Amino acid sequence: MKIMKFGGTSVGKPERMHEVAGLVTADESEPRIVVLSAVSGTTNALVGISRQLAIGDKEAARLAIDALETHYQNFITKLVQSEPALGKARAVLQEHFEFLHIILRISWSEALNKDILAQGELLSTKLFCAYLEEQGIRYAMLPALDFMRIDANEEPRLDDIRTLLTAQLQQHPNIGLFVTQGYICRNARGEVDNLKRGGSDYSASLIAAAVSASACEIWTDISGMHNNDPRIVDRTVPVSRLSFDEAAELAYFGAKILHPASIWPAQQYNVPVKLLNTMEPSASGTLITSEAAAPGAKAIAAKDGITAVNIRSSRMLLAYGFLRRVFEVFEKNRTSIDMITTSEVAVSVTIDSASSLPAILEELAALGSVSVDGDQAIVSIVGHEIASDTSMLQRIFSSLEGVEIRMVSYGGSLHNISLLVAGEKKTEVLQRLNNGVFGL
Numbered sequence: 001m002k003i004m005k006f007g008g009t010s011v012g013k014p015e016r017m018h019e020v021a022g023l024v025t026a027d028e029s030e031p032r033i034v035v036l037s038a039v040s041g042t043t044n045a046l047v048g049i050s051r052q053l054a055i056g057d058k059e060a061a062r063l064a065i066d067a068l069e070t071h072y073q074n075f076i077t078k079l080v081q082s083e084p085a086l087g088k089a090r091a092v093l094q095e096h097f098e099f100l101h102i103i104l105r106i107s108w109s110e111a112l113n114k115d116i117l118a119q120g121e122l123l124s125t126k127l128f129c130a131y132l133e134e135q136g137i138r139y140a141m142l143p144a145l146d147f148m149r150i151d152a153n154e155e156p157r158l159d160d161i162r163t164l165l166t167a168q169l170q171q172h173p174n175i176g177l178f179v180t181q182g183y184i185c186r187n188a189r190g191e192v193d194n195l196k197r198g199g200s201d202y203s204a205s206l207i208a209a210a211v212s213a214s215a216c217e218i219w220t221d222i223s224g225m226h227n228n229d230p231r232i233v234d235r236t237v238p239v240s241r242l243s244f245d246e247a248a249e250l251a252y253f254g255a256k257i258l259h260p261a262s263i264w265p266a267q268q269y270n271v272p273v274k275l276l277n278t279m280e281p282s283a284s285g286t287l288i289t290s291e292a293a294a295p296g297a298k299a300i301a302a303k304d305g306i307t308a309v310n311i312r313s314s315r316m317l318l319a320y321g322f323l324r325r326v327f328e329v330f331e332k333n334r335t336s337i338d339m340i341t342t343s344e345v346a347v348s349v350t351i352d353s354a355s356s357l358p359a360i361l362e363e364l365a366a367l368g369s370v371s372v373d374g375d376q377a378i379v380s381i382v383g384h385e386i387a388s389d390t391s392m393l394q395r396i397f398s399s400l401e402g403v404e405i406r407m408v409s410y411g412g413s414l415h416n417i418s419l420l421v422a423g424e425k426k427t428e429v430l431q432r433l434n435n436g437v438f439g440l
Contacts, residue, residue, distance in 0.1 A: 003213045005035040005182060005204035009221040010278040011124050012040035014078035017131055023219070023281055024177060025137055030214060033142065033178045033207055036128060037200040038120025039075070042068070049100070050116045053108045062104055069097045072123065079127060085134035092126040114192050118145075121181035121200075129179055140172040141179050148185035148203065150193060156185075156202075158265065162210040169211070180207070201259035205273070209265035216266050216273045218258065223277040224286030225250065225257055227299045228434045232427050235440040239286050241293030246382050247273070249416045253338075253380035254303035263288075292384035297392065297437050299382055302426050306338065306376040307354050308406060309361075312346040313368025322367070323347065329363045338378060339409045339418060348407060350378065350420060376406065377426040380418040381437060387414045392437075399436025403429060 004024055011017050024034050038046075045068045052061040076089035096119050103112060125141070132139050147164035149157040172178070182200025187193035195202045201218055208216035225247070226236040242250070244267035251258040257275060266273050266288075273288040311326060326347060330337055333356035337349045351357075357372070364370045386392050387410060396417065397405075407420035421429050434440050 001031045001033065001211050001213050003033050003035060003204050003208040003211075003216045004219065005200055005217065006037065006219045006278060007200065007221070008037045008040035008043070010219050011036055011128065014075055016278065017079060017128055019278060020128070020219075021131060021135060021137065023278070028176055031176045031178070033180060033211070033213075034128075035180055035182045035200060035204045035207065036121065036124045037182050039124050041071075042120035042123065043117065046117050046120055050108070050113045053103065053116075054113070058104050062101075065097065065100045065104075068100075069093065072097075072127075076127065076130075079131055080134050082134055085130055088133070089127055089130045092123065092130065096123055111191050114194060117194055118181075118184045118192050121184050125179050125181050132177075132179075137177065138175060139177040139179055140175045142168050144181040144184050144203065145186055145192060148195075148206070150185050150187050150195070152188040154187070154193075156195075156206050156265075158206065158209060161206055165207065165210050195261070199259065199261075201262035202265075205262040205265040205271075208271045208273075209269040212269060213271050216271050217276055218262075218273065219276050219278045220257055221277065221279055222257060223280055223283035224275040225255060225299060227438055227440070228430055229254075229256075229300075229302060233430050233434050235434065237438075237440070238283075239298050240284060242286060242288045242298060243292035243384060243415075244273075244288060244290055245413075245415050246292060246298055246384060247288045249380065249382045249413065250299055250301045252303075253378055253382070253416070253418065254301040255299070295384045295386075296389070297381055297383035297386050300430060300433050300437065301380050301382065302430055303338070303352060303378040303380070304423060304426065305354075306350050306352055306378050306420065306423075307357065308348055308350050308373040308376050308420060309357075309364070310346060310348045310371045310373070311364055311368050312371075314345055325367060326364070329360055329367075332363070333360050335360060339407050339420060341407050341409075350376065350407065373406070375423040376420055377423045377429075378418050378420055379426065379429050379433070380416055381433065382416050385414045386417060392417065395436050396433065399432045400429060403432070 006020050024032055049061050049064045072093050080086055080089055147161055149160045151157050182203040183194050185193050204216055224238045226238055228236045230236045244263055248263040251260045270290055275286040277283050335351050335356050339350040341348050361370055403425055405419050409418040
């Protein structure tokens with residue numbers, strides 16, 4: 001069985017949905033589970049509607065709902081042509097936009113917010129199925145809310161996912177094509193929840209692990225992972241092969257093509273992941289497996305919105321347990337640390353979420369003097385065992401002569417060298433490294 005996940009841009013227009021239908025039926029040599037994101041722009045619109053409701057601006061929410069419904073009314077007229085198919089598509093819109101209008105009369109809550117955000121994936125999959133029916137393509141719907149589960153810590157319950165999904169698949173023994181939603185799930189309380197932004201990749205990888213898939217294909221609007229960010233660097237090239245470790249490092253440190261959490265389920269169950277381009281399906285893309293293609297640098301990624309927190313204390317000198325107390329502050333506030341450097345009298349860490357920063361700073365003040373540097377960026381050079389390449393640091397730093405580097409992470413991973421720079425320098429650093437490391 002093969003998993004095929006399509007992102008928002010891949011289903012963002014009616015003709016794109018038509019192309020996706022062609023891709024998922026082109027090879028029927030094995031069963032396929034198709035995982036769809038919301039139509040591009042929909043989740044952002046739903047987030048805006050929920051925020052407006054949260055602050056009590058119901059008129060703005062109503063206008064936004066009406067605008068989104070108009071967009072979908074126009075969408076379905078180009079998606080399907082026959083009157084029966086149009087009737088089914090209109091019924092789908094009526095069902096979901098009736099819900100969105102009903103919530104205008106309901107008090108906002110976090111649980112309601114999750115219900116609102118789920119509408120995008122529910123809409124995209126149902127409309128895609130309306131097109132499949134019109135084309136006479138046999139399929140079965142596998143509602144993600146019937147099998148995708150997370151626990152009280154918002155971690156996937158893979159054993160439960162496997163059991164529930166297997167039971168659903170067994171109900172359709174003669175079907176080769178299945179459609180399900182990415183992103184959405186149910187939590188430990190049985191409520192509608194989600195795997196956070198970008199979570200459709202995560203859904204696909206979890207499903208692939210649950211069914212021991214032959215491959216997990218992630219279809220986007222770019223031909224695989226590039227050696228640098230093609231949106232801001234002029235000359236980039238696709239990377240044909242990556243190991244799971246390399247891909248995980250790149251995803252975590254900013255490569256937009258892949259969700260950071262989506263690697264480990266496939267890695268755990270050794271399911272190859274392929275990054276492919278919906279708009280250029282003949283392109284080879286990137287294959288991610290347990291084996292690295294070769295040693296050396298493969299790609300550079302950057303992570304924006306980083307905050308550096310610096311704690312300075314003379315009491316730190318030889319103080320047993322000082323670092324433990326620092327880390328406990330971040331753990332208590334559910335804030336993960338990306339990079340860390342230490343000296344005899346100071347420790348600096350970076351975080352990518354400042355939502356709990358006031359509480360963190362208040363607690364850290366008891367340990368020493370604290371300062372904060374916002375708007376930083378982490379730039380990571382990733383490749384198989386590059387930390388053991390004696391020439392790599394020289395190439396990196398000679399490329400960045402004159403650029404202030406705040407922190408360096410080297411040796412924590414054999415596959416990653418990370419630098420902290422001012423956010424305004426990110427583009428310049430990426431371009432310089434593209435030349436210094438790859439000669440492009």
